Amino acid sequence: MTTEQTIRSLDDPDLFVETPGTIYDAIPPLPPRTEREAEFYAMRDGEMLINLGPQHPSTHGVLRVVLKIDGERVVDLDPVLGYLHRGVEKICENGDWHHAISNCDPLEYIAAMFSEAMPVMVAEKLLDLEVPRRAEYIRVLAWELNRISSHALFVGWLALDLGGLTPILYGFIERDEIVEMLAALTGQRLLFNYLRIGGVNGDLNHDFLSRLGDWMGNALKRIEDQQKLLNSNEIFVARTRGLGVVDRDMARRTLLSGPVLRATGIPYDVRRAHPYSVYPELEFTIPTREEGDSYARYLLHLDEIKQSIHIIDQVLHRMPDGPVMAKVPRLMRIPPGRAYVSIESPRGQYSAYGMSDGSDQPFRLRIHDPSFFNLQAVGLLMPGNLVADTMAIMASVDPIMGGIDK
Amino acid sequence: MIARQDTTEIRISPTNVAAVMTLLHDDPGFRFLILSDLCGVDTGSAMQVVYHLWSDSTPDWLRVIVDGLPRDDPRAPSVTFLWNGAEWAEREAYDMFGIIFEGNRDLRRIYMPPDYQSFPLRKDFLLADDAARSPGQGVRHMEQTFQPAEYRRTPVLRQALGSDAGQMAPGIQTADLASGEDPAR
Numbered sequence: 001m002t003t004e005q006t007i008r009s010l011d012d013p014d015l016f017v018e019t020p021g022t023i024y025d026a027i028p029p030l031p032p033r034t035e036r037e038a039e040f041y042a043m044r045d046g047e048m049l050i051n052l053g054p055q056h057p058s059t060h061g062v063l064r065v066v067l068k069i070d071g072e073r074v075v076d077l078d079p080v081l082g083y084l085h086r087g088v089e090k091i092c093e094n095g096d097w098h099h100a101i102s103n104c105d106p107l108e109y110i111a112a113m114f115s116e117a118m119p120v121m122v123a124e125k126l127l128d129l130e131v132p133r134r135a136e137y138i139r140v141l142a143w144e145l146n147r148i149s150s151h152a153l154f155v156g157w158l159a160l161d162l163g164g165l166t167p168i169l170y171g172f173i174e175r176d177e178i179v180e181m182l183a184a185l186t187g188q189r190l191l192f193n194y195l196r197i198g199g200v201n202g203d204l205n206h207d208f209l210s211r212l213g214d215w216m217g218n219a220l221k222r223i224e225d226q227q228k229l230l231n232s233n234e235i236f237v238a239r240t241r242g243l244g245v246v247d248r249d250m251a252r253r254t255l256l257s258g259p260v261l262r263a264t265g266i267p268y269d270v271r272r273a274h275p276y277s278v279y280p281e282l283e284f285t286i287p288t289r290e291e292g293d294s295y296a297r298y299l300l301h302l303d304e305i306k307q308s309i310h311i312i313d314q315v316l317h318r319m320p321d322g323p324v325m326a327k328v329p330r331l332m333r334i335p336p337g338r339a340y341v342s343i344e345s346p347r348g349q350y351s352a353y354g355m356s357d358g359s360d361q362p363f364r365l366r367i368h369d370p371s372f373f374n375l376q377a378v379g380l381l382m383p384g385n386l387v388a389d390t391m392a393i394m395a396s397v398d399p400i401m402g403g404i405d406k
Numbered sequence: 407m408i409a410r411q412d413t414t415e416i417r418i419s420p421t422n423v424a425a426v427m428t429l430l431h432d433d434p435g436f437r438f439l440i441l442s443d444l445c446g447v448d449t450g451s452a453m454q455v456v457y458h459l460w461s462d463s464t465p466d467w468l469r470v471i472v473d474g475l476p477r478d479d480p481r482a483p484s485v486t487f488l489w490n491g492a493e494w495a496e497r498e499a500y501d502m503f504g505i506i507f508e509g510n511r512d513l514r515r516i517y518m519p520p521d522y523q524s525f526p527l528r529k530d531f532l533l534a535d536d537a538a539r540s541p542g543q544g545v546r547h548m549e550q551t552f553q554p555a556e557y558r559r560t561p562v563l564r565q566a567l568g569s570d571a572g573q574m575a576p577g578i579q580t581a582d583l584a585s586g587e588d589p590a591r
C-alpha cells in the first residue's frame with residue numbers, strides 16, 4: 001500500500017518533499033458514526049489512545065479495548081467486540097433442537113454445563129415436559145461442580161492479573177480434579193454435551209462417584225488454604241479493596257447480575273428468585289457483601305464455593321432412584337410457542353428466549369449472557385483508574401469472551 | 407413441578423414503548439426495576455423487540471413485546487433512559503436485525519465489522535448471497551490458491567499433456583512456459 005503525500009523535510013523546515021506513504025502511516029479516521037464515538041475520538045491535549053488486546057494475556061479471551069489515557073489515568077474506553085463471533089443464534093436456527101445443545105456448549109466455555117442447559121430448558125418448557133427427579137438431581141450436581149471449578153479458576157485469574165503466580169496453580173489443581181470428575185461422568189473435559197431434552201445423557205458411574213468422594217473429603221480445607229493465601233496478602237488487598245466500586249443503583253441500571261450484583265448487597269440469585277429444577281428443596285444461603293468492590297467480589301466467590309459444596313453434600317444424600325431420561329421421541333417436534341428460561345451461572349443470570357413454530361428447529365433462540373452486561377458495566381467503572389488497575393477490575397467480573405461474542 | 411413463570415405477556419406498539427416502560431419501572435404498584443433481557447425478533451412478516459422485566463414482588467417475568475415494526479424500516483424508542491445497560495443489547499439487536507433504537511447514543515455495529523452491510527439474523531438472510539458480496543467472494547484468504555499467473559492462463563489440456571501438446575493443435579497459439587513467453591500478454 002503506497003500513497004503519495006507531502007511532508008515537511010526534516011533537514012529544512014521550509015521545504016516540503018513528496019514521499020510515498022507506507023503501511024505504517026495512520027489510517028485516516030472514519031467519520032464518527034454516533035454521538036458517543038465522536039465524543040470518544042475527540043482528543044484533548046495530552047491524551048492518547050492505546051490498544052489493549054485483541055491478544056493480551058489479561059483480557060480473558062480475544063477482546064480489544066481502546067483506552068484513552070492521560071498519563072497513567074484512564075480517561076475513557078471503547079471495548080471492541082466480535083473477534084469470537086460465530087453467530088451461534090443463527091446456527092441454532094439452522095439445526096434442530098438437539099444440535100442447539102452442542103452449539104450452545106462453547107458459549108460459556110469455562111462452565112459449559114450452564115450454557116448447554118439453555119436450549120434444553122426452553123424445549124422442556126415448550127413441551128411442558130416433566131424431567132425425572134433423578135435427572136434433576138444429577139443436573140444440580142453437575143451444575144454446582146462446574147460452578148466450583150469456574151470460581152476456583154476465577155480466584156487464580158484475579159491474582160494472576162495482579163501479578164501473583166501462585167494462586168492460579170492452586171486454582172488449576174481444584175479445577176483439574178473437577179474436570180476429570182466430569183469427564184468420567186460425561187466423556188468430555190470442557191464442552192460436556194451432557195444435558196438432553198428430558199434428562200441427562202447417562203447415569204452416575206463408579207469412576208465419577210469415587211473421584212467425587214476423594215475430592216469432597218478435603219475440598220473445604222483446600223478452599224480455606226486458598227483463602228489464607230490471598231486474604232491476608234497485603235499487596236493483593238491493597239490492589240483490590242476500594243477498586244471498581246459498584247453501587248446498588250448503578251448495578252440495577254446496568255443490568256448486572258451474579259456475584260457482581262450480590263457484592264453490592266442485593267440478594268438476587270436466580271436459584272431463589274425464580275426457582276427452577278430442584279433448588280427449592282435444597283438448603284443454601286445467598287452470600288452478599290455491602291462494599292461492591294473487587295475485594296468483595298473475590299470474597300463472595302469463596303463464600304459461594306462453600307455454599308456449592310454444601311449443596312453437593314445434600315444432593316448426594318438425597319439422590320433418588322429412577323430413570324435419568326423422560327420418555328421422549330427421538331425426533332421431536334416442539335409445539336409452537338414462546339418460552340423464557342433463566343438459570344444462575346457462575347457469572348450471573350444466564351437466560352434464553354426461545355420461539356418455536358412447530359417444526360423440529362428453533363424459530364429463534366436468543367441467548368442472554370451475563371458476561372456481556374458485566375463487561376459493559378466494567379467499562380463505566382474504568383475512567384479515573386490507573387491503566388494497571390483496568391486488569392484488576394476486568395478480572396474481578398470474570399468475563400468469558402465465548403459468551404460475550406456468541 | 408414448578409410453574410412456568412413466563413406466561414404473562416403484553417403487546418404494545420412502538421409509539422407506546424417509552425410511556426409503558428416508564429410506568430412499569432416507576433409506578434409503586436409495579437416496580438419492574440430489573441430488565442432481564444432485551445432482544446430483537448424477526449417473525450418473517452414484521453420485526454419485534456422483546457423485553458423481559460422482573461419485579462421483586464413476584465417470581466414471574468413480564469414479557470413486553472413491541473410488535474409490528476415494519477421490516478423495511480424498523481424503528482423503536484430506546485430504553486437507555488431507564489437502564490443504561492440496555493445500550494449494548496440494543497446495539498446487538500441493531501447489528502443482527504437492523505432495528506434502529508431512537509435515543510441510543512451509541513448505535514453502531516457491535517459484533518460485525520463496521521463496513522458490513524447485511525443483518526445476519528433476519529429471516530431473509532442467506533449466507534451464500536452474503537458471502538458472494540463480501541471481499542474474496544466467499545473464499546477465505548487461506549483457501550485461495552496461489553498459482554503463478556502463467557499457469558492460470560494456460561488451458562488445462564495443455565498442462566495435462568505437457569509442452570508437446572502445442573504440436574497437436576497447430577492453429578492455437580499457446581504459452582511456452584520454459585522460455586517465459588506468454589502470448590496472452
